Amino acid sequence: MNIAVIGTGYVGLVSGVCFSEIGNRVICVDNNQDKVDMLNAGEVPIYEPGLKELMVANKRAGRLSFTSDIAEAIRESDIIFIAVGTPSLPNGDANLGYVEQVAIEIGTHLESYKIVVTKSTVPVGTNDRVRELIQSISTQPFDVASVPEFLREGSAVKDTLNPDRIVIGTDSERAIKALKKLHRPLTENLIITDIRSAEMIKYASNAFLATKISFINEISNICEKVGADVTRVAEGMGYDKRIGSSFLKAGIGYGGSCFPKDTQALIQIAGKVDYDFRLLKSVVQVNQDQRFNVIRKLEEIFGTVSGRTIAVWGLAFKPDTDDVRDAPAIDIIRYLTEAGAVVKAYDPIATANFRKEMDVASIAWEDNPLKAAKGADALCVLTEWKEFSQMNLMELASMMNEAIMIDGRNVYNKEQIHASGFQYYSVGRPGLNHAEGKAAAII
Numbered sequence: 001m002n003i004a005v006i007g008t009g010y011v012g013l014v015s016g017v018c019f020s021e022i023g024n025r026v027i028c029v030d031n032n033q034d035k036v037d038m039l040n041a042g043e044v045p046i047y048e049p050g051l052k053e054l055m056v057a058n059k060r061a062g063r064l065s066f067t068s069d070i071a072e073a074i075r076e077s078d079i080i081f082i083a084v085g086t087p088s089l090p091n092g093d094a095n096l097g098y099v100e101q102v103a104i105e106i107g108t109h110l111e112s113y114k115i116v117v118t119k120s121t122v123p124v125g126t127n128d129r130v131r132e133l134i135q136s137i138s139t140q141p142f143d144v145a146s147v148p149e150f151l152r153e154g155s156a157v158k159d160t161l162n163p164d165r166i167v168i169g170t171d172s173e174r175a176i177k178a179l180k181k182l183h184r185p186l187t188e189n190l191i192i193t194d195i196r197s198a199e200m201i202k203y204a205s206n207a208f209l210a211t212k213i214s215f216i217n218e219i220s221n222i223c224e225k226v227g228a229d230v231t232r233v234a235e236g237m238g239y240d241k242r243i244g245s246s247f248l249k250a251g252i253g254y255g256g257s258c259f260p261k262d263t264q265a266l267i268q269i270a271g272k273v274d275y276d277f278r279l280l281k282s283v284v285q286v287n288q289d290q291r292f293n294v295i296r297k298l299e300e301i302f303g304t305v306s307g308r309t310i311a312v313w314g315l316a317f318k319p320d321t322d323d324v325r326d327a328p329a330i331d332i333i334r335y336l337t338e339a340g341a342v343v344k345a346y347d348p349i350a351t352a353n354f355r356k357e358m359d360v361a362s363i364a365w366e367d368n369p370l371k372a373a374k375g376a377d378a379l380c381v382l383t384e385w386k387e388f389s390q391m392n393l394m395e396l397a398s399m400m401n402e403a404i405m406i407d408g409r410n411v412y413n414k415e416q417i418h419a420s421g422f423q424y425y426s427v428g429r430p431g432l433n434h435a436e437g438k439a440a441a442i443i
């Protein structure tokens with residue numbers, strides 16, 4: 001089939017590459033000419049394991065191309081995917097400006113029947129708006145469909161080629177037939193719904209996953225006070241198939257370009273129909289607060305962080321990505337620097353992106369984790385990069401001014417910690433935490 005994908009961010013690029021990998025002819029469009037030039041030169045603007053190899057191979061095979069000419073892409077395709085961003089507006093609403101702009105461009109260049117599919121995460125009713133916008137410009141026949149994307153950064157290629165399900169929301173038999181044919185090589189689990197339900201499935205899924213994370217983070221906070229180990233609690237819960245083991249890792253809360261914005265957007269969607277989504281509001285609040293546990297622990301230890309040198313390992317919102325959008329590290333480092341601490345920061349690949357968010361004189365950017373820790377009064381681990389779990393903790397402890405570690409992601413196990421001499425604070429594991437869990441005795 002001939003596919004056009006509009007927008008070459010994570011979703012557009014990965015989807016486009018994967019659609020070509022399963023034998024379709026794909027034209028990816030972006031209005032950012034620099035990005036298009038880079039992609040045409042065989043460079044991938046994002047860090048995503050396995051993506052570059054697939055992109056280069058499919059480009060070479062003539063199934064994949066990149067352009068800024070949306071008119072040509074529309075003309076050449078049977079199915080057009082809209083995969084542009086839907087970032088938060090200041091009030092939490094999804095900004096639909098990019099989607100609407102693409103709808104207008106599709107209407108302007110439509111010359112024959114097309115299926116217009118929205119892959120971007122959009123509020124209920126947006127596909128109707130896309131239809132209206134196209135119809136306001138063009139009399140050509142077309143159908144609309146909502147096919148939300150569920151990939152995760154860091155495993156985007158794997159997720160796209162082996163999805164748990166594909167949701168297809170449309171009111172057109174012709175579109176159902178074509179979209180089933182397109183997606184069947186990826187999975188047999190095709191869920192056909194009406195458009196509004198498909199739009200809602202995406203927000204409900206992200207909100208539910210965010211809820212699991214905030215739930216386990218609250219359990220971890222209680223574990224610290226009662227002397228239970230949250231990792232064992234999560235394991236014990238996870239064996240129950242009704243609960244499931246995934247997304248029960250306690251830490252410093254979720255970040256990234258989607259959970260924060262999509263939970264806010266769903267609260268707004270509910271608010272617009274006079275529904276107060278109390279549960280989700282609490283999920284967001286708990287998440288925002290959880291990252292400051294790192295600060296609370298530092299202040300418990302030092303009284304004030306002013307004048308202290310704090311090493312930070314991990315800036316990305318999760319491992320295997322260089323994405324720092326809404327990363328907990330941003331709030332934590334901002335607080336530390338504003339409170340008068342000197343920060344020495346290290347991340348294997350996200351430093352350049354982080355510096356675009358925040359670049360102040362009191363942050364030293366290190367290219368090596370040991371250099372970052374050297375001479376520091378405490379080390380905070382904010383992203384669970386694999387290389388951190390493999391560090392020699394004894395060597396690390398000996399390099400620091402004070403061997404104090406706040407492990408925000410529960411990277412280290414009991415044996416590693418006990419051998420290291422670190423004064424260690426983790427998340428919801430008071431048996432390991434220094435001087436915590438004393439309350440257990442009086443329960």
Ligand SMILES: NC(=O)C1=CN([C@@H]2O[C@H](COP(=O)(O)OP(=O)(O)OC[C@H]3O[C@@H](n4cnc5c(N)ncnc54)[C@H](O)[C@@H]3O)[C@@H](O)[C@H]2O)C=CC1
Pocket residue numbers: 006007008009010011012029030031032035083084085086098101102119120121122149150151152153257258
């Ligand atoms: N990043 C992720 O892991 C996931 C994102 N999503 C959703 O997918 C959508 C896209 O997300 P990302 O890929 O992260 O977005 P992004 O913001 O990284 O990329 C969007 C791309 O669209 C391009 N663009 C904007 N307007 C355009 C236009 N008129 N014509 C051509 N190109 C245009 C931009 O230049 C940019 O390259 C969002 O709605 C997001 O919520 C869904 C699942 C996963």
Ligand SMILES: O=C(O)[C@H]1O[C@H](OP(=O)(O)OP(=O)(O)OC[C@H]2O[C@@H](n3ccc(=O)[nH]c3=O)[C@H](O)[C@@H]2O)[C@H](O)[C@@H](O)[C@@H]1O
Pocket residue numbers: 121149150151152153154206209213246247248249250251252253254255256257258259317318
């Ligand atoms: O809509 C989206 O954009 C995507 O959002 C998430 O994907 P992503 O943000 O790439 O990353 P996740 O692996 O879900 O992690 C999100 C955040 O939650 C945190 N997390 C995750 C799992 C967990 O158990 N605990 C936890 O704190 C991670 O550290 C990270 O900060 C969803 O998992 C995808 O299904 C969805 O498509």
